[in-house]
Amino acid sequence: MNLRLEQHRANIISRLTTAMQIEHATIPPYLCAMYSMVEGYNVAAWETIRTVAIEEMLHMVLVANLRNAMEHDASFDLTSPGFVPEYPAYLPESDQSFTVVLAPFSEKALDIFVQIERPGDLHTPTGESDGYVSIGEFYNRLKEDLKAIVAEHGDDAVFCGDPARQINAAWYFNGGGEIVAVTDQSSALRAIRVIVNQGEGFNHNLYSGDHEEFQEVQDLAHYYKFREIQAGRRYLPADATCGNLDGARGPSGETFTVDYSAKAVRHAVFNYNPADLDAPVQEMLLGFSQLYWQLLGACEEAFNGGGAAPLKKAHELMYVTKYKAEEIMNQPLDYHSDSRTGPLFLHPDVLRQKLGKASDG
Amino acid sequence: MELQYDVAIVGSGITGAIIARWLTERGHSVVLLEAGTPDGNSRAGFRQLTETFYQETAKVPSSPFRAQQSRDWPVYDSGVEAPTVLRDMAARPLGDEAQANAYYLQRGAEHPFASTYLRIAGGTTMHWMGTCLRMLPADFEMRSRYGVGVNWPFGYNELEPFYRLAEWEIGVSAERSEQVASGAPYPADYEYPMHKIPDSWLDQYLAKRLDGFSVAIDGQSYPIGVTNTPAGRNSHPHIGAKDPRFYAPPGNYRPVGDPDRPDQFGERCVGNSSCVPICPANAKYTALKTLRFALASDRGSASLLTRRIVTRINLDPAGKEVESLDYFDYSVVPAIKGRVRAKVYVLATNAIENAKLLLASGRSREEGVANSSGLVGRNLMDHPTLLTWALLRDPIGAFRGPGSTAGVTGMRDGEFRSKFSSARIEIGNWGWSWPKITPDTTVIDLVGADDKPTVFGQQLRQQVNFQSQREVTLAFEMDQLPDENNRIYVEEGVIEARHSEFRPIIDFSLDEYCRRGMANASKVASAIYDRVGATEKTEHNPEGRFGRKAGYFRHEDSETGELEFHGAGHLAGTHRMGNDPKSSVVDADQRSWDHANLYIAGCGSMPTMGTANPTLTGAALAFRTAQSIDRDLLAGKPVTP
Amino acid sequence: MENRESEDLFVSFLRLSEVLTGFSRPELLATGVAGEHWMLLKGCLGPRFLRELLKSSGDALTDTANVEEAEAGITRWLAERDDYGIVAKRITKLWYLGTWFAIPSNSDALAAEAIHNKEHIPSSAAYREGLVWKAMGSHPRGAKPTGFASWTTAPDVLGSRQEE
Numbered sequence A: 001m002n003l004r005l006e007q008h009r010a011n012i013i014s015r016l017t018t019a020m021q022i023e024h025a026t027i028p029p030y031l032c033a034m035y036s037m038v039e040g041y042n043v044a045a046w047e048t049i050r051t052v053a054i055e056e057m058l059h060m061v062l063v064a065n066l067r068n069a070m071e072h073d074a075s076f077d078l079t080s081p082g083f084v085p086e087y088p089a090y091l092p093e094s095d096q097s098f099t100v101v102l103a104p105f106s107e108k109a110l111d112i113f114v115q116i117e118r119p120g121d122l123h124t125p126t127g128e129s130d131g132y133v134s135i136g137e138f139y140n141r142l143k144e145d146l147k148a149i150v151a152e153h154g155d156d157a158v159f160c161g162d163p164a165r166q167i168n169a170a171w172y173f174n175g176g177g178e179i180v181a182v183t184d185q186s187s188a189l190r191a192i193r194v195i196v197n198q199g200e201g202f203n204h205n206l207y208s209g210d211h212e213e214f215q216e217v218q219d220l221a222h223y224y225k226f227r228e229i230q231a232g233r234r235y236l237p238a239d240a241t242c243g244n245l246d247g248a249r250g251p252s253g254e255t256f257t258v259d260y261s262a263k264a265v266r267h268a269v270f271n272y273n274p275a276d277l278d279a280p281v282q283e284m285l286l287g288f289s290q291l292y293w294q295l296l297g298a299c300e301e302a303f304n305g306g307g308a309a310p311l312k313k314a315h316e317l318m319y320v321t322k323y324k325a326e327e328i329m330n331q332p333l334d335y336h337s338d339s340r341t342g343p344l345f346l347h348p349d350v351l352r353q354k355l356g357k358a359s360d361g
Numbered sequence B: 001m002e003l004q005y006d007v008a009i010v011g012s013g014i015t016g017a018i019i020a021r022w023l024t025e026r027g028h029s030v031v032l033l034e035a036g037t038p039d040g041n042s043r044a045g046f047r048q049l050t051e052t053f054y055q056e057t058a059k060v061p062s063s064p065f066r067a068q069q070s071r072d073w074p075v076y077d078s079g080v081e082a083p084t085v086l087r088d089m090a091a092r093p094l095g096d097e098a099q100a101n102a103y104y105l106q107r108g109a110e111h112p113f114a115s116t117y118l119r120i121a122g123g124t125t126m127h128w129m130g131t132c133l134r135m136l137p138a139d140f141e142m143r144s145r146y147g148v149g150v151n152w153p154f155g156y157n158e159l160e161p162f163y164r165l166a167e168w169e170i171g172v173s174a175e176r177s178e179q180v181a182s183g184a185p186y187p188a189d190y191e192y193p194m195h196k197i198p199d200s201w202l203d204q205y206l207a208k209r210l211d212g213f214s215v216a217i218d219g220q221s222y223p224i225g226v227t228n229t230p231a232g233r234n235s236h237p238h239i240g241a242k243d244p245r246f247y248a249p250p251g252n253y254r255p256v257g258d259p260d261r262p263d264q265f266g267e268r269c270v271g272n273s274s275c276v277p278i279c280p281a282n283a284k285y286t287a288l289k290t291l292r293f294a295l296a297s298d299r300g301s302a303s304l305l306t307r308r309i310v311t312r313i314n315l316d317p318a319g320k321e322v323e324s325l326d327y328f329d330y331s332v333v334p335a336i337k338g339r340v341r342a343k344v345y346v347l348a349t350n351a352i353e354n355a356k357l358l359l360a361s362g363r364s365r366e367e368g369v370a371n372s373s374g375l376v377g378r379n380l381m382d383h384p385t386l387l388t389w390a391l392l393r394d395p396i397g398a399f400r401g402p403g404s405t406a407g408v409t410g411m412r413d414g415e416f417r418s419k420f421s422s423a424r425i426e427i428g429n430w431g432w433s434w435p436k437i438t439p440d441t442t443v444i445d446l447v448g449a450d451d452k453p454t455v456f457g458q459q460l461r462q463q464v465n466f467q468s469q470r471e472v473t474l475a476f477e478m479d480q481l482p483d484e485n486n487r488i489y490v491e492e493g494v495i496e497a498r499h500s501e502f503r504p505i506i507d508f509s510l511d512e513y514c515r516r517g518m519a520n521a522s523k524v525a526s527a528i529y530d531r532v533g534a535t536e537k538t539e540h541n542p543e544g545r546f547g548r549k550a551g552y553f554r555h556e557d558s559e560t561g562e563l564e565f566h567g568a569g570h571l572a573g574t575h576r577m578g579n580d581p582k583s584s585v586v587d588a589d590q591r592s593w594d595h596a597n598l599y600i601a602g603c604g605s606m607p608t609m610g611t612a613n614p615t616l617t618g619a620a621l622a623f624r625t626a627q628s629i630d631r632d633l634l635a636g637k638p639v640t641p
Numbered sequence C: 001m002e003n004r005e006s007e008d009l010f011v012s013f014l015r016l017s018e019v020l021t022g023f024s025r026p027e028l029l030a031t032g033v034a035g036e037h038w039m040l041l042k043g044c045l046g047p048r049f050l051r052e053l054l055k056s057s058g059d060a061l062t063d064t065a066n067v068e069e070a071e072a073g074i075t076r077w078l079a080e081r082d083d084y085g086i087v088a089k090r091i092t093k094l095w096y097l098g099t100w101f102a103i104p105s106n107s108d109a110l111a112a113e114a115i116h117n118k119e120h121i122p123s124s125a126a127y128r129e130g131l132v133w134k135a136m137g138s139h140p141r142g143a144k145p146t147g148f149a150s151w152t153t154a155p156d157v158l159g160s161r162q163e164e
Helices: A003-025 A027-036 A043-070 A107-117 A135-153 A185-200 A210-214 A222-231 A279-306 A308-329 A348-354 B014-025 B043-055 B063-070 B142-146 B156-170 B176-182 B201-210 B287-296 B351-360 B440-447 B457-470 B512-531 B615-634 C002-021 C025-030 C034-044 C047-061 C067-080 C082-097 C124-128 C131-136
Strands: A267-269 A339-341 B002-010 B029-033 B075-077 B214-217 B220-223 B225-228 B301-305 B308-315 B322-329 B336-347 B385-391 B406-409 B423-428 B471-478 B487-489 B505-507 B551-554 B562-565 B598-600
Touching: A003 A027, A003 A043, A003 A135, A027 A043, A027 A107, A027 A267, A027 A308, A043 A107, A043 A185, A043 A222, A043 A279, A043 B043, A107 A222, A135 A185, A185 A210, A185 A222, A279 A308, A279 A348, A279 C025, A308 A339, A308 C025, B002 B014, B002 B615, B014 B029, B014 B156, B014 B287, B014 B301, B014 B615, B029 B336, B043 B063, B043 C124, B156 B615, B176 B225, B201 B225, B201 B406, B201 B423, B201 B512, B214 B512, B287 B301, B308 B336, B308 B351, B336 B351, B336 B615, B351 B487, B385 B512, B385 B562, B423 B512, B440 B457, B440 C082, B440 C131, B457 B471, B457 C002, B457 C067, B457 C082, B457 C131, B471 B512, B512 B562, B598 B615, C002 C025, C002 C034, C002 C047, C002 C067, C002 C082, C034 C047, C034 C082, C034 C124, C047 C067, C047 C082, C067 C082, C082 C131
Parallel strands: A267 A339, B002 B029, B002 B336, B029 B301, B336 B598
Antiparallel strands: B214 B220, B225 B406, B308 B322, B322 B336, B385 B471, B406 B423, B423 B471, B487 B505, B551 B562
């Protein structure tokens, strides 16, 4: 055994474990915004957030493929308490410059989304810790590490994983990009490129890079998608002026309606005490947690070499989970205001504790 | 105003779209004249159709489009409502010509022609199920094999390569390994672009119980089984399958989603359970998907002009070639008249409208354009459909998934076809929604009329569940032979006054061949239900049901002595193709025998019906025609002098 | 004062709806259309009749300890007045199908100006949230899809999966 290689490998695997947590941590905030949006209102915004959420799921798969390419019999853990942060929370190992919270579709939520997806070169480091400034920066460090390990040890030694564990591309659809099977340095760098470019933009441009990478219809990077919603206005290609990455000039294309009123958005609250709810609503909350953790479990099984069956299950659970969340968000917290009950992304065991119930193992 | 193009296509349904895409990819300039609106062609417009569907109390195949019939017609001239923005041309009771919303008329015939059609960009594919069965070899040779009907000008093998093109253009989900069992040969190296849409739990339930079952007809045994149905609906791509189209990008087939947002919606069927009338995800093929590529092509050019009703085909003075098309343009207020010229003209509306336009353009109404055979408008065929339904012993999860994912096979071909119609048997995944409009009527019946006791609460919830979980419908789509007396025609003065467009007049009835076939089908249905332990609930109602007029007749061969049939919307036969100008309207390329620069394309060219839903065959014919037009244009002929 | 009464009536409407539909209050609220249905009912029924209807059904449900007792109470209540049955049936169908069926024009229950008292689906949400689909163990046609290939597995009938 080459100790130096294995140490180097362990270091990268550890980063990929963090990457999985980061990618997932962005999803519940996006989901909460989508769940809160009443069907028929904010259609353009809803469709936009949906593509981002779906592409974040793609990123989880790409991270799984990276790790499975470099590690034989990798054991992913997505279901233990701790994998999902208890919101409000910092993005794992970030510079802690902002807090991610769960919120209904709102200006506040969009502010956070923009922070999550902000390109590194638009960031002024303000955080306390020495963590990454942007997700892109996190992946750039990973990319350098990867290049270094391959330069020293060669493709064959580094990419020793089981190719059968690469996730079946058929089950990714309705979002930009494709699942990239990782087998060597070039495909590994491509997977990272897809993640970074979909989030922050490609080549100092507004667009995601899927057009060049996969010959798809040109689509904005996540950061700019959220900027569009903030402005209620589409970007035009001409808005991508060089040296003006933040679009100081802003989107100047056609406008679309953004409506944060109680008619269009379920004003869900997330900082209530679940034990105060009526018993049947407590059961619904618990039901949601169980479904969401079944979904994470199905992803975990697929990443751990489970084949197509858990992917089909995960796909179906995404729908069931959505409908359950909307049912919870339709429960009034009281009859005197527009406040609704937010689904808490708490591990079932943790939620049971908060509800004063015994864990049923 | 006069416009000029290489090719002018009337209609933007699947036939027009396929021809337009093929020719633009070959560098030609094409115009499509569409009588309806482009409503489904944007994400927002498509969503509006879905919203309309939600809010229509009767969720019939035209429900997404209905509101435009009554409420949203643009005012085009001094406050008068515009003509067909898009119209549900519903079948009306016989003789009832005064119905405000009726479009075509029926008189004289014994049975109602029970089908409707749409006028909208994308055509009938906007509300089709997406069934993509190939016809069987025998279907092309009914005269020589069974002594009935007529032969096609070519056999299955000659059309087979075009089936492949059509399957890849539509994006058909199926397994070649399962479909070869139908008896239609496929090349050994061919595979469909996508894996099959998986069988529903109901399909699996029936397959298990029908294993080893057969029915005897005239001493011959016909094995009955369950086979997955090829569907124009997105599934997972077949890795490594080779695209037969010359313009295909390299690599595996990429499912085509929403025409407006192709990478974001509709790349897979996600089980909305509403293929008819509308797939909210846009996972189902519509001709707009093909049109999108034609309109975006940078090799040639395609223009889609909507709200243009072609009213007349003008011939040159000698009557040899088509010189121009006149159209009525209500895309502007007030509406204007326009004219388009091209080297080649294609009629690609549907079997009724193609024939109507030809007949309306003649010097006399009887004569018509392209009608030296006298056959334009004659031999109108549909798939008269016998609905049967039953309650199963076990809950099978009805009302989930696409409307149908498999069929009961065994009655599509056999010696019996010399005596009576064959049938394709569709397994309905949506309970009794077609024959009985469940679950609505289930709830309405349980809750009860005002003077009846009511079922409510836990009982209601449980009984709704019990009933709905067990419903099954088998629809028998019957082969119908060509009959010259089944026809569409026009008459002086019978016009849609708002835009001087002739109304089609239809005569229609079922012959004894089809009646006997339907009687046989009713017995096969009963035998199947018996075998699977279901309780049959089929009723035949002379009045039709829920305001829909059905065909009704008595036949001694049927179980109960009476039968009722519905329309399938499969319009065919009115400009039949053949090898002889005396007995056909178009040749094997769908070119008019009478006018060299006129193609009359679509299912109207089919000489016989068979039992496959006709759209795939129409699409295959469109590819053949597109290649013929391309040859014409490259050869520099035919050019109007 | 008026707000308070209106709120109480809404709660009574939900209670009556629970017994008529066989769905619990959280299940009814989960649809998100409870308020919409309530507004439609208020628009179609005369205010005095509506108060009587909910007062009397509330009385019939007082001190009922379980579903069986509540349903028995409502059965007796339905026999009290023909109008109660006519309206109750329309409330049930509204919840199940999302369709409002017109109350006969000669009924005393009708509001003076019941402009929405015709057969119609008041909103897309009313259709999508129809309880019939939940009762069936399915989903509304054209909405709330269940995912690719979800139709291939045995139905989840009343909590127990069927073996095949």
